[in-house]
Amino acid sequence: MLDPKKIRENFDEINSILNKRNFIIDKKKFESIDNNRKNIIADTESLQNKKNTISKEIGILKSKGEETTLQTESVEQINLELKEKQSLLIKAEDEYNDFLLNIPNILHKSVPHGKSDIDNKIIKYSNDENLEKMTKNTFVDHSEIGKLLNLYDQDIAVKMSSSRFSLLFGSFAQLHRALGSFMIDEHINNHGYTEVNVPLIVNSDSLLGTGQLPKFKDDLFELKNKKNFFLIPTAEVPLTNIFQNKIFDEDELPTKYTSLSYCFRSEAGSYGKDTKGLIRQHQFEKVELVNAVMPSKSDEALDSLLNCAEKILQLLDLPYRKVLLCSGDTGFSSYITYDLEVWMPSQNSYREISSCSNFGDFQARRLNSKYKDKSSKKKQFIHTLNGSGLAVGRTLAAIIENYQNKDGDIEIPDILRPYMNNMKLIKRY
């Protein structure tokens, strides 16, 4: 949520930033909603003031044993008016909140202007040499290799569940599990993260706090039997909600959490895309990194977060590139987002494997997460960040494809061997 005060005071500036992401605040509508709310608050409060004053008077009169009929009647009259005003106020507040909750975040000044992913700015490539070497091989899609090796199956999953689910068997399942452990270990051992095991079901308030609701309900799985329950689309939601309604001391910041969790996404609107393999599943595992930081530190925190995610790709020696998302491709809640994209030989393209964002105070405002400033002693909103470090299913796919040798065997990356009983190869036969 943006600061309503800032919208009032710097309307044109904010609106022109939002225009870059193809969003326009209707100025007249905002002003009317804003003023309407203020007026009704003023009216309601003055009625309440009258009511309180007279009620106190009644208390005093009664203690003296004096007559109070006149006062009682006048409060009764006020109560009638008040009731009317209060129902108007509820409506006005709802309208106000709804309006604000549907405005996306402003953008960092370095976010490039653009409509869609084609306008994203490529920051760097990991190593072109490696890519060249890899592309000489004959590549088979990871799901094809998997089927060939009897380690991957989509057909059974469709029968027991639906499309966009799959099963991993044997070494694939083990490698998948190894990847999750390896990533988490890297973050907790070398980057100062605290591991958290989180609920996979959250309520709507949490999703409102991180920004998935109210706008993106269709992307979520909502539980039918119990009201107000949703499967998490990412561990960002539970991890960031650790900070809800919290006031940090300065020395508690930064707080850095990581979690290996399942994620559930409905993938509404992606029909026909990535129907094969592990790229786009309803259920997948992801290692998530979340930071709560002082506002002045969020730019550097994003760099450090990105480095943590990149480090995983480097340790796995996977070819990747780093991309700065353009205004039109940057997510609703994000202030600035970098994606890491891994090379997928079968698709002859780079695919997103991590997305790292600085949210500024956008989420903190929704979550009511503050810190107490030591010098000014004031409570201010913190900044929140998150990133994938990495998406486990996609990493598995990338390894299967990039580490396939000419015989069709899959080499296990050195760093994962300790997690795989020192297995070196997943053999074709």
Place this chain on the structure above:
RNA sequence: GGAGAGUUGGCAGAGUGGUCGAAUGCGGCGGUCUUGAAAACCGUUGAGCCGAAAGGUUCCGGGGGUUCGAAUCCCUCACUCUCCGCCA
């Protein structure tokens, strides 16, 4: 699943219909004293919203009700604790 007890400010803990945003203690902050610190003493110390300010208003787990007036009474939901049962 059954029976009972709770939920009050950073924490502990009073308050059972009127001047209570809330006693008291601890903690925090500021000061006196001290070479410095501790102790002692004095003062101060919740948050949101409206307002330029003065000030007003709301908040005692959430929601609703009774009343001129609710932290206090009633209903309801959530959570916590104790006992019993069941269970990974």
